[in-house]
Amino acid sequence: MTTAAPDQLRAAGLKVTPGRVALLSALDEFPHSKAETLCRAIQTSRPEMSIQSVHNVLADLSAAGLIRRIEPAGFSALYERRVNDNHHHVVCSGCGAIEDVDRVQGAAPCLSPRDTSGFIIDTAEVTFWGFCPACE
Numbered sequence: 001m002t003t004a005a006p007d008q009l010r011a012a013g014l015k016v017t018p019g020r021v022a023l024l025s026a027l028d029e030f031p032h033s034k035a036e037t038l039c040r041a042i043q044t045s046r047p048e049m050s051i052q053s054v055h056n057v058l059a060d061l062s063a064a065g066l067i068r069r070i071e072p073a074g075f076s077a078l079y080e081r082r083v084n085d086n087h088h089h090v091v092c093s094g095c096g097a098i099e100d101v102d103r104v105q106g107a108a109p110c111l112s113p114r115d116t117s118g119f120i121i122d123t124a125e126v127t128f129w130g131f132c133p134a135c136e
């Protein structure tokens with residue numbers, strides 16, 4: 001369950017605007033979408049939102065921590081509302097379908113490198129690649 005978009009915006013100290021609400025709702029429906037897809041998705045209800053304003057809103061929402069941006073190799077930036085749980089993604093090498101994968105083990109970071117070069121690790125971002133049921 002995601003929090004209602006206006007409440008979430010207010011809690012993050014952001015002004016509630018129709019564009020921001022529309023994009024958060026579109027992300028509920030189409031998680032792991034790129035800006036162009038989201039722009040098309042909100043076009044019917046918010047025709048005034050250009051691709052540039054969609055990019056701006058996505059940048060604001062990411063900066064406020066309301067959405068997460070992922071960039072699997074070969075993809076444009078993709079956005080989703082599921083944040084702060086350090087989940088990973090599995091990507092289909094055939095059709096590009098993307099699904100969430102829960103943490104591999106325990107609390108974040110769920111993977112511990114043997115040598116961290118002195119870094120203190122707090123998250124791990126893993127992309128698993130393979131073939132989805134439709135492509136295998």
Ligand SMILES: [Zn+2]
Pocket residue numbers: 092093094095096097131132133134135
């Ligand atoms: Zn596939």
Ligand SMILES: [Zn+2]
Pocket residue numbers: 032080082087088089099100101
């Ligand atoms: Zn995800």
